[in-house]
Amino acid sequence: MNTNWGAFTTAEPELAKTVEERFATYTHHVLATLRKDGAPRTTGLEVRFLNGELWLGMMPDSLKALDLRRDPRFALQANPGSGTDMGGGDVRISGRAIEAEDEDEEARRRYTEEVEPPEPFHLFRTELTEVVRTYVEDETYLVLQVWKPGEPVRTLRRA
Template identity: 50%
Template structure:
């Protein structure tokens, strides 16, 4: 299994990249979450994310398909909403991947009291990160700039024509 990090650990290791990705995630309310169905095929769902302490988290309706998928196989990929094409000017496309860990017990109860989700049985997942990637176009518009972070390799930048 790949090494994982909390959002805070990622932000401490790669503050500029974390700020870029957080800005993309905060620019829009809705994002696309990919999970794995029982047969291994992908499922995409809309989701909203938030920060809770050192963690990037999201909630889910009780027994939703994405929650059941993640309870069975915690692997996920989250693609930040890119918005309209003009919203990407000077911006980056952002993705995070890792394992979603369901939060239970006292921490879940505190979240329910604070956030007041539609149901007290709503799920809360902490996103442990194995990879964060941004893709953008270079200022001179001649190539893509892909920035990738992993807990083991840190930040690496790739240029692709």
């Protein structure tokens, strides 16, 4: 099942809003991709939520872009910030990154109007496979909210 950010927002608007706000707190986040040998690679990345999509923009021929071209699986972790204040909790998005090719000119044009990236650049739209939010409730419980396409949010509490 292919699910973009807009479909997730429609299915789970409250969680989607919390996740977007968490990503908006900081500019740079951590992207995990898979190297050619299967080992993980983590790198910094800016993300954009535009027009119902979660976009990943990258410098030309960056290693993370080459990783995603070879194997589109990714995990994206919101920047936790400094200290212990993690307002909104810790959030992670997993999925597949699909490169917006030249024939997808309209999507690239709308993205560049909003973001004004350096040219040339790689642009990937995302298909979500999981969204996870972790936070502390009442200084007692560790709470995990887990969403997967086609399923309602599952909430787990651990003391």
